[in-house]
Structure formats: C-alpha cells, structure tokens
Amino acid sequence: MAQLVPDVLLLIFTELKDDPVSLRSCLLVNKEWFNIATPILWRHISYAYDNPFLYNPESRSKLYNVIAHFLPNDPVDPLPQNNIILPLNKLSRMPTFDYMRFFIRITPFWIIDMAHLLIKNHKNHSHKKQILEREIYKLIFSKCINVKHFSWKVEKNFCEYPNAQSFFSNLHSLEINWKFITNQNFSDLSKICLNISKLEISNCGRDKDKKSLIKFIKNQNKLQSLFLDFNNNVKDTCTLLSNVIREKGSTLKNITLQPTLNCVSPIFIQSLENILEITLNNKLNKYIDWQEWEKCLNNIKKFPHLTRLQTSCLPFNIESLIIEKSGGKILEIDSRQSLKFLDYTTENKNLIITISKNCPLLTRLTIDVDNKNLDELSMMFSNCKQLEEIYFTTPVIVLPTGNKLLKVINNSPLNKLRNISFSDKWNFSIEGVENFLKDWKSKNRLPIKFTPHYHSERNFYWTAEHDRLVERYRY
Numbered sequence: 001m002a003q004l005v006p007d008v009l010l011l012i013f014t015e016l017k018d019d020p021v022s023l024r025s026c027l028l029v030n031k032e033w034f035n036i037a038t039p040i041l042w043r044h045i046s047y048a049y050d051n052p053f054l055y056n057p058e059s060r061s062k063l064y065n066v067i068a069h070f071l072p073n074d075p076v077d078p079l080p081q082n083n084i085i086l087p088l089n090k091l092s093r094m095p096t097f098d099y100m101r102f103f104i105r106i107t108p109f110w111i112i113d114m115a116h117l118l119i120k121n122h123k124n125h126s127h128k129k130q131i132l133e134r135e136i137y138k139l140i141f142s143k144c145i146n147v148k149h150f151s152w153k154v155e156k157n158f159c160e161y162p163n164a165q166s167f168f169s170n171l172h173s174l175e176i177n178w179k180f181i182t183n184q185n186f187s188d189l190s191k192i193c194l195n196i197s198k199l200e201i202s203n204c205g206r207d208k209d210k211k212s213l214i215k216f217i218k219n220q221n222k223l224q225s226l227f228l229d230f231n232n233n234v235k236d237t238c239t240l241l242s243n244v245i246r247e248k249g250s251t252l253k254n255i256t257l258q259p260t261l262n263c264v265s266p267i268f269i270q271s272l273e274n275i276l277e278i279t280l281n282n283k284l285n286k287y288i289d290w291q292e293w294e295k296c297l298n299n300i301k302k303f304p305h306l307t308r309l310q311t312s313c314l315p316f317n318i319e320s321l322i323i324e325k326s327g328g329k330i331l332e333i334d335s336r337q338s339l340k341f342l343d344y345t346t347e348n349k350n351l352i353i354t355i356s357k358n359c360p361l362l363t364r365l366t367i368d369v370d371n372k373n374l375d376e377l378s379m380m381f382s383n384c385k386q387l388e389e390i391y392f393t394t395p396v397i398v399l400p401t402g403n404k405l406l407k408v409i410n411n412s413p414l415n416k417l418r419n420i421s422f423s424d425k426w427n428f429s430i431e432g433v434e435n436f437l438k439d440w441k442s443k444n445r446l447p448i449k450f451t452p453h454y455h456s457e458r459n460f461y462w463t464a465e466h467d468r469l470v471e472r473y474r475y
Contacts, residue, residue: 006032006036009032009033009036009037010036013026013036013037013040014040016040017040017043017044018044020041020044020045020048023037023040023041023044024041027041034096038096038097038099038102039097039102042097042099042102042103043102043103043104045063045103046102046103046104046105046106046147047104047105049063049107049109049110050105050107050109051109052109052110052113053109053113057117060110060113060114060117061088061117061118064113064114064117064118065087065088065089065118066087066091066095066099067099067100067114067136067139068086068087068088068118069087069090069091069094069095070095070098070099070100070139070143071086071135071136071139072135072139073086077135078131078134078135079131079132079135082127082128082131084119084128084131084132086118086132088118098143100139100140100143100144101143101144101145101146102146103140103144103146103147104146104147104148104149105147105148105149105150105151106140106144106147106149106150106151107150107151107153107175108151108153108154111133111136111137111140112133112154114132114136115129115130115132115133115136116129118132119132134156137156137158137161138161138162138163140167141158141161141162141163141164141166141167142162142163144167145167145170147167147170147171148170148171148172148173149171149172149173149174149175149198150167150168150171150173150174150175151175151176152174152175152176152177152180152181153175153176153177153180154180155180156180157182157185158185159184159185159188159189159192164192165192168189168192168193169192169193169194169195171193171195171196172195172196172197172198172222173196173197173198173199174189174193174196174198174199174200175200175202176199176200176201176202177202177203178201178202178203178204178205178213178231179203179205183211183212184212186212186213186215186216187212187215189216190212190215190216190219191219193216193219193220194219194220194221195220195221195222196220196222196223197222197223197224197225198224198225198254199217199220199223199225199226199227200225200227200229201213201227201228201229202227202229203229203230203231204228204229204230204231204263205231210238210240210241211240213241214240214241214244217241217244217245217248218244218247220248222251223248223251223252224251224252224253224254225252225253225254225255226245226248226252226254226255226256227254227255227256228256228257228258228263228264229256229258229259230257230258230259230260230263232284237262237263237264237265238263238264239265241263241264242264242265242266242267242268243267243268245264245268245271246267246268246270246271247271249268249270249271249272249273249275250271250273250274251274252272252274252275253274253275253276253277254275254276254277255272255275255277255278255279256279256280256281257279257280257281258279258280258281258282258283258312259281259282259283259284260282260283260284260288261280261282261288261293262284262287262288265292266292266293266296266297267296269293269296269297269300270296270299270300272303273303273304274305275303275305275306276305276306276307276308277306277307277308277309277310278303278306278308278309278310278322279309279310279311280310280311280312280314281310281311281312281313282312282313282314283312283313283337290315290317290318293318294317294318294321297318297321297322297325298321300325301325302325302326302327303322303325303326303327304326304327304329305327305329306322306325306326306327306329306330307329307330307331307332308330308331308332308333308334309322309323309326309330309332309333309334309335310332310333310334310335311334311335311336312336312337313336313337315347316347316348316350316351317347317350319335319351319354320350320351320354323351323354323355323358323359324354324358326358326359328358328359328360328361329361330358330359330361330362331361331362331363331364332362332363332364332365333355333359333362333364333365333366333367334364334365334366334391335351335366335367335368336366336368336393337368345372348368348369348373349372349373349376351367352367352369352373352376352377352379352380353376353379353380355367355380355384356376356379356380356382356383356384357383359383359384360383360384360385360386361386362384362386362387363386363387363388363389363416364387364388364389364390365384365387365389365390365391366390366391366393367390367391367392367393368393368394368395369392369393369394369405370394370395370396370398370402371398371402371404371405374404374405374408377405377408378408378411378412381408381409381412381413381414382412382413385413385414385415385416386416387414387416387417388416388417388418388419389417389418389419389421390417390419390420390421391421391422391453392405392420392421392422392423392426393422393423394423394425394426395425396425397425397427398425398426398427399427400427401427401428401429401432402422402426402427402428402432403428403429403431403432403435403436406428406432406433406435406436407436409436410436410439410440415445415446416446417445417446417448418446418447418448418449419448419449419451420448420449420450420451421450421451421452421453422450422451422452422453423453423455424452424453424454424455424460424461424462426452426461426462427461428461428462428466430465430466430469433450433466433469433470434469434473437469437470437473438473440473441473447473447474448470448474449470449474450462450466450470
C-alpha cells in the first residue's frame with residue numbers, strides 16, 4: 001500500500017490547523033500520523049483557548065487533566081503539601097509528548113479556568129486555586145519554551161518566577177493590561193524583552209506613570225505593531241511618548257491609538273514611512289488640536305504602503321488627508337462616527353470623493369452615507385471596482401426608503417461585490433430589495449448577501465420577509 005511521505009503529511013495537516021476535529025481523526029490513524037498531527041493540534045489549542053468558554057466543561061477538563069500530568073507532584077511539592085491531588089484521572093502511562101512545548105501562545109483565561117474546574121470541589125478552594133495557578137505558571141515558564149505571545153492580564157509579579165527571564169526574552173508579542181503591572185515590572189521587562197515585534201497596552205495610565213512604558217518601547221529593536229489604549233485618567237499630551245513612537249516610526253507596520261488622541265502629539269505620524277495599517281479612534285471626544293494634526297499630515301510626502309485605515313470620531317479633513325497621502329494601495333477603510341461640523345453633508349461628500357480618487361484597489365469599506373451622497377457614491381463605485389464588502393452607516397433614519405442606493409449599486413460596475421451590510425437606520429422596501437436582486441442576478445454577478453446590524457433589540461426596517469427574499473435569490 002502506498003504511503004504519503006512525512007513532508008506531504010505535514011503540508012496536509014497544516015492545512016487542517018484550524019480544524020481540530022479532523023486533526024484528531026488524523027492522529028488516530030497510525031503512529032506516524034499521530035507524531036506529525038499532534039504538535040499541530042496542540043498549537044491550535046494554544047490559540048483556541050484564548051477563550052476556553054467556547055468549549056464545553058467536559059472537553060476543557062480532559063485537556064486540563066493532561067496538562068496536570070506535567071505539574072510537580074512529589075510529596076515535597078506545593079500541590080501535595082496543600083492536599084491538591086492532581087491529575088484527577090491518571091493516564092495509564094505518562095503522555096507520549098511533552099505537550100507543553102507545543103504551546104506558542106499563553107493567555108491567563110485558560111489558566112484561571114483550569115484552576116476553577118480542577119479545584120471547585122475542594123475546601124478552601126480560593127487559596128488552593130491561587131496555589132494551583134502559581135504552579136501552572138511555573139510549569140509554563142519552565143516547559144513552554146516555544147511560546148512567542150504572552151498576555152499579562154492578571155495581578156501577578158511574573159518577573160519573580162523561576163525561569164521568567166529566559167521565558168520573557170524569547171517573546172515576540174506581548175499584551176499588557178496596565179492596571180495589573182507595576183512600574184518595577186515594566187522596568188524589569190525592559191531589560192529582558194528586547195525583541196518584541198507586537199506590543200499591546202491597555203488602560204494606559206497618567207503621564208507621570210509612563211516613564212517605564214516609554215523606556216520599554218525605546219528598548220525594543222524590532223517593534224512593528226503598537227496598540228495603545230488609554231484610560232479616562234489621561235488628561236495631557238505626553239510629548240516623551242510621542243517622541244519614542246516617532247523614533248520607532250520607521251519600523252512600525254501597524255499602529256492603533258484609542259479611545260482618545262489627546263494623549264500624544266501627532267509629530268509621530270511624520271515618521272510612519274513603512275506603515276501598513278493605521279487605527280485612530282477618538283471616541284472620548286476630548287479636546288484635540290486638529291490644526292496641529294493637519295499641519296503634521298501636510299508635511300508628509302506619502303504613506304506609500306498603507307493598506308488599511310480605521311478611524312472613529314475624526315474630522316473629515318483629517319481622514320481625507322491620510323487617504324490623499326496614501327500610495328493608492330488602500331484595501332480597507334473603516335470610517336465611523338466622523339465629527340459633525342456645520343457643513344457635515346459637504347465634508348462627508350468630500351471624503352467620498354477623496355476615496356474615489358485615491359483608492360482604486362479598495363475591497364472593504366465602512367462609511368457614513370445617506371440619500372444625499374448618491375452622486376458621489378456612484379462616482380466612487382465607478383472608480384473602486386474591486387469592492388467586495390460595503391457597510392453603510394448613517395447618523396439619521398433614511399426615509400422614505402434607501403431604494404435609490406440599491407439602484408446606484410446595481411448600475412455600477414461592482415462585479416466583485418458579495419456583501420452589503422447596513423445599520424438599523426437604513427430602510428429598504430421589500431419591492432426595492434426584490435427589484436435589486438432580480439437585476440443583480442440577471443447580470444450573472446456573484447450571489448450577494450445582505451447583513452443588517454442591530455444596534456437596538458431589533459431592526460424595525462428589516463424583517464424576516466427581507467431575509468427570505470435574499471436567501472431565495474442567493475442561489
């Protein structure tokens with residue numbers, strides 16, 4: 001009987017990396033398949049258990065029971081010393097692999113869940129859960145030598161754990177919740193972690209507490225992605241933080257600032273010469289010197305590699321300037337809740353025109369429109385022929401209907417469009433949708449999907465009859 005060589009099996013199983021059921025079936029075929037498929041399955045688990053509660057308690061308990069076989073269990077170790085007897089169901093023999101070596105991501109959620117499921121019937125369970133969590137982290141720091149991503153979202157001083165220095169020095173991605181980490185932790189990490197390429201910080205605190213963060217960012221040699229989420233305590237612009245971002249600007253491929261932009265000066269934006277993705281969310285609506293932003297953007301020649309722009313609560317002219325400075329390679333724009341000025345309608349039209357002129361490769365678009373923008377939308381659809389998905393938002397209820405918008409779409413050359421999403425303020429009549437679908441299908445275009453987004457309990461204007469109509473014309 002012919003057999004597939006291991007390299008071919010590896011390619012096949014890698015294609016199944018997000019299909020744990022099929023992978024598990026593969027590893028049951030024979031020993032060779034088992035040896036190749038097992039590491040891929042466990043790497044999937046390390047991603048999937050970012051949210052362990054998607055899986056039933058029985059499956060989680062089985063997984064945690066396997067992991068428990070690797071915990072120190074001699075009489076002098078902390079677990080037996082505190083009458084924590086694990087694993088609950090011992091295997092007939094020790095596991096074939098050191099499965100902990102297959103983990104590439106560590107987040108606290110499965111560790112908390114493991115302690116809860118395995119300790120829930122013990123007396124003094126709160127104290128014992130803390131002991132078990134500590135032992136799991138000690139196991140991780142000593143055995144999970146291939147981990148590249150770590151999430152620090154619990155109040156623990158990990159830097160004091162055995163093998164922590166070796167573990168953290170190996171990371172490429174780090175996610176931190178500011179309220180769970182001290183300045184000393186940051187200071188220690190800045191000496192250990194020097195090769196972080198992806199950094200996410202949430203709940204960034206007051207300016208006086210940022211020195212350790214600034215030092216940490218400054219020490220990174222390969223920083224490519226920076227995500228900063230500021231809490232409500234931030235009141236003033238931190239020039240030092242802006243400067244260190246500017247210093248790293250040439251290596252950054254992705255930057256996210258939210259939910260306010262008053263925390264940094266826009267001087268950093270002039271250094272983003274290799275940026276691929278920009279996300280600027282200003283939902284707190286604190287005072288921002290938009291003239292300074294405009295000045296800095298005008299001093300930029302180009303964002304020649306920009307492919308994705310996401311904004312929220314920015315002035316239209318700032319969004320337009322970023323798009324104008326792009327190199328015509330933008331694939332996705334997500335523009336929401338733009339700041340409303342006296343001439344809102346005109347500025348919104350100008351944004352649509354800017355997209356039309358500068359984004360010929362655009363495939364996904366989220367934008368504020370209504371029946372007043374139809375001429376500009378028609379021009380944009382003629383120029384942005386690669387659009388596949390569009391999400392129409394609007395600040396006002398569209399009455400009497402949005403049927404005119406459907407006609408504009410049908411008369412456009414959008415042959416790749418496959419999904420129209422819309423907020424619950426859009427109103428399409430049954431007749432209007434049916435006429436659209438009939439015309440769309442007559443042109444032999446791809447089946448199209450309508451996706452309503454419910455911001456309240458239900459969409460008053462989109463009914464089950466609409467859904468049945470769309471489903472009937474999809475095939």
